[in-house]
Amino acid sequence: MKRLLFRRSAVGLALGALAATGLASVPSPAQAAVSNAWVNVYADVHDDAGGSCVATPTGSSPSDVAWSDNGLTVTHSYAETGTVTAPGNDVTTMSSSATSSVSSTPLGAAPATIKATGSVSASAVPNTPATVCDGHASASTDVDGDFVLPQPMWATVTVTGTGTGGAYTGGYVEIDLPDGSLYLQATKRSQGTVTALLPAGSVGVSVETWIDAYGGEAGRNTGSFAISANIDLQPVGAGSAVSGKGKAYAQFGARDCATGNISAAITKKAKKKAKQVLVKVNGAKVAKLKGKKLKKRTLVLPAAPGSAAEVTATIKLKNGKKVTVTRSYLACS
Template identity: 35%
Template sequence: MTRSPRILACGGLAALLTGAVLASVPAPARAAGFAEAGVQVSANTSLWGGTCTKNAPSDSTNDGSPLVPNGPAVTSSTAITADYSPADASDRITNTAAISARTALTTSGGLPRSLTTTFSGSVTTTSTKPVSACRIHATARVNAGAVVALDRPTWVTLTSTSKGVGQVEAYLEDPDNGYRGIYSGNNDGTSSTRTLLRPGTYGVSVSATAERGIDRAFSGRTSGSITIGFAPAGSVEAAPSGSGTAYVGLPAARSCATHGATARLTTSKKRVKQLRSVSFTVDGRKVATVKGKRLTPGRAVNLPVADARPASITATAILKNGKKRTVTARYLACTG
C-alpha cells in the first residue's frame, strides 16, 4: 500500500496530528474540505515482565493508504504475535492481536461531513503454564486522520461506540486551543463530545486498538465504531418529518444571520383549502399561528429562534375536518 506523505508518516495518534502537520498548511486558508487524508495500520509486541527470550520474530508493522473523500471505504487489517519463554523451556506463551477496519471520508455539498471507522479485533493468548513467568503484550492498531478546512462556523461531534478489549480514541487538534478528544479503554459503552469551531484549519484523527498485556491463557474480542462529524452552525440535525409535511415545509437550515427560521405553507391550493389553522412552536413554546385569510399557498412564516441553543421546531396543522397533522425538525445552535 502507498503511504500518505504526511499523515501516514507519523507513527502514533499524537504524532498524527502534530502542530507540524498543521503548520504545513499554507495561508491563506484552503477551500473547505479534507486534505492529506489516510489510513494507517500498525502492530507491535513487547515484554512487560520477566526475564524471557523471544522464540519467534514478531516484527512491528506500519503501513498505510490514502483516503479519498466520497470514495470507496478503505479496508485495512493487521495482526501480530508475541512468542516468549523464560529459562524454563517448558514455559511458553504466545499473544496474538489482530484488527480489521473499514474507514470512509465523506463530504456533502462541498463541505466536510464525516470521518468514520468501523472495526473489529481480537486478542488470543496461549500458555503452557497456568501462569507464565513472562508477561507479554501485543498491540494491533488502525489510525485514520486528515486535515480539515472549514469556511464557516461548524459544529464538530466526536462519537465512539465500543465493546470488548482494546481502546478507541477520536481527536481534534485546534492550533489555538490544543487537543480535544474522547477516549474509551477496555470497556463497553458510548462516548460523545461536541464543540463549535470557527472557520479555519484543523487536524482530526480516529484510532482503534486491540491489545492486551498478559501472563496466562486468554481470549477476547473488540468491536465498535468511531466518527468525527461536521455540520454547519444552524443546519438541520433531525430532518423534517411527520404527517404535516404535506401542509407545511420546515427549512433545511435556520438563519443564523436573521436569528430565526422560515417555514412555508404548501403551494398546493387544494391542501391550503383544507386548513383551519397552522401553529408553530419552538422548543415547546408557541411563537406563531396562521389562520383565516392568511392561509395562502406558499406563505412564508418567520419564526424567532435563540442563537445560543439548538432548536426543535414543530408545525401543527389543524384541518377543517378536525384532524391534526404535525411536522417537526431539530436544528443545531448558531453560537456556542
C-alpha cells in the same frame, strides 16, 4: 472570544479538555479535501524478560495506507505470531492482530460524515504457570487525517467500545483544533455521544485502539478490543428532515444565522382546505392564522441564534381533521 460549545450524553466515556476558541471566519477553500490522511496498523510479539528466554516472532508491520474523503472505504490489517521459549520446555505461544477501516464523504462547507473503526486482539499464553519468560503480544490501529472547515460547523461524535479478556486495552477519538481538542476515551463496555461547535479553520481527527497481553501476568494473557466512531459534521443552523402529515399545508425553509430567524410558508392547499394554522417555536406560539390571515403566504419565525430550534405547525382542516408538520434546526452559535 466565544466558548467552544458542547453537549454530551455518554456512558463509559471520558471527555478531555475543550479549550475556548474563536468562531470568526478563517479564509479557506470552498471545498477542502482531507490531507495527511493515513490508516496505520501494528502487531508485534516479543519477550520482555530476557535472559534465557528466546523469542521467534514472524514478519514486520506493513506501511500505512492513505485514505481520502471520496466516500470510499479503506481497510488495512495485519497479524503476527510467535513463541518465547526457555530451558525446561517453558513455551509461551503468542499472536496479535489489528484491523482498521475509514470512510468519509467530501469535507468542506456541506454536511459530511467520517466513519472509522479499529479492532485489535492479542494472546500470550505460557504452557506453565511458572514460566520464567514474559511473552508480550501487542497490537494497535490509528486513523489520522487533517482538513479545513471554511465555516463553523457542529460535530456530533458517537463512539462505541467493546472488548473481552483481561489484556490491557484502550481506545479514543480526538479532534484537534488550533486552540484545544475534543477527546473521548472508550473502554471495553462504553457508548456515548458528544456534540461540539467547531470553529472555522484547521481540524485534525484521530481514532486509535491498542492492546497488550503478557504471558508473565496472570489474567493478562489474552484479550480483544474494538472501537467504532462516527463523526457527523453539520453547518450551523442546519435543518433536519421535515416530518409530519402536514407538509402539504405548511413548509419550513432555511434558518438565517445572522438573526436566528426561520422562514416559513403557507401553501395554496392550506388556503383552500385549512381552517386554522398554529405555528410554534420551541413550544411557544408565534403565529395563529385563520380566515383572511391564511392568505398570508410567507412568515418569518423568530428564534434566538444561540439556541437550537424546533418549529411545529398544527393545521386544523375544514373537514375536522388535524395534521402537524415539524422541523428542527441546529443552533447558529
